[in-house]
Amino acid sequence: MVPFGIVKKNMESICKEPIRRGCLSNLKSLALHTCPSLITVFTLGMLGNLINLKELIVEDCAKIDSLISMRCSKVKSGNFLPSLKKMSLLELPKLINISSGLCIAPKLERLVIFYCPKLERLSTKEVSSKDMKVIKGENQWWDSKWNDSVVSRDHQDYLASIFVPLRRDGDLMDQLAKD
Template sequence: METKSWRKVPIYQHLSNFGFIVGHIQQRMISRVPLDLHRTFVKQPKCFTYTNGEGDLEAISMALTDVAALFLDRHWTLQSLSALGLAEMEKLKFCLLSECNEMLQIVNGRHLEDFFVRPVLGSLQHLSIHYMKSLLCIWNGPIHSRCLSNLKTLAMHSCPELRTIFTQGLLESLTCLECLIVEDCSTIKTLVSLESPQSTSTPCLPSLKKISLIHLPELLSISGSISIAPRLESLVVYDCPNLEKLSYMKAFDNNIKEIKGENEWWDALKWCQPDWTGGRPDYLARVFIPLGTNAFFFFTTGIKEAGTVQVDSRPCEFYKRSVY
């Protein structure tokens, strides 16, 4: 079937469930997307995989109108997800992006039409990004109200050019974000980057419960002077040698249940004023769980199979295993 005829096929418009794969299928010894995550993807209703594509995207964007789960795998020329047509992704809830080597940003807000008044990716709940060697940012340019406002899980894996995660606009939009994973992003220095920091009594990312930071050699700060994640329950830090101090978070007083990391990192942390007036608090020492250097981690989504993407009360976890 030619993709340009998708919308003209009556049965396509009335399907309650489907799974389509478009592109050049190739056998690969190693997949960049974890098997468990891919299994979760194919269980979603109305899933669409576009693999090894390049060039004209008009036909594919026409097919995305009714898609709830999208896996964009190894597109060779795409520079932004916006090029597929954001208006066509109004129903998108689950998105996997892998090895799109020319992609510079997920959304180019500078090219949004003035009349684009609907929230961009307003239904998206899960966004997982893997091995994007040119990716610079998630969102470039101004962000409209309620864009990405239902996102619950954000996972960034192996994005070597990524230097930060959140801008001011994203911080204000991601009110439902529950789980953040940043792994193997070799140049990232901070999770939050603001051109003109503004003091506010209301912490950003109010629903964030879990942060996992893995293999980030240049990471210097989690949020700097910006207050985030008042409901944080779990913080995992592994192989982040330049993260020498933790900024105070309101959650450290109330909700934090565990902080996981290497003993060497924990013992070397600097507990400085003005965040910490009396050194390391005893209650934080009680929730610290050491991770050995002979451990590795794998990501599980924790997403329920319930017809639509739903993130449960434990949206993501890292587990420790011994290496034999």
């Protein structure tokens, strides 16, 4: 199956609510590249439908502060993106959090975070997967992100053992290809 990828300069949201039940349920891969006006990646209505999404790439989307919009929503619990195994967040300068406090991606194996300077910490709900095999990111970001962390010391140690540093002065694609 060919992944679904989007490059659009003036898109603010992937889709507008409401979404029919089952819509997008067969989507396995989603890549968003160079969407400078994109504000919302996922709404709660979309999340419930993305049961088979295995890979997510969000790159060069300067206005995104969270992947999940909680606007007009009362839902605060649930387990979303149940099949997600790979997530890459690249060059998102305003990203503050990944999931707005929702528990996501219980099967996440690979997380890549590159040039997301405002993402100061990872919550337990964002990195709770027991299947996590690698986290790639910049050393400077990794070293600073544990300030006021809600992740336990044991979990911090586990995450540190699977962390792989990325360099800003190297070819990012070459670094990402190595596993």
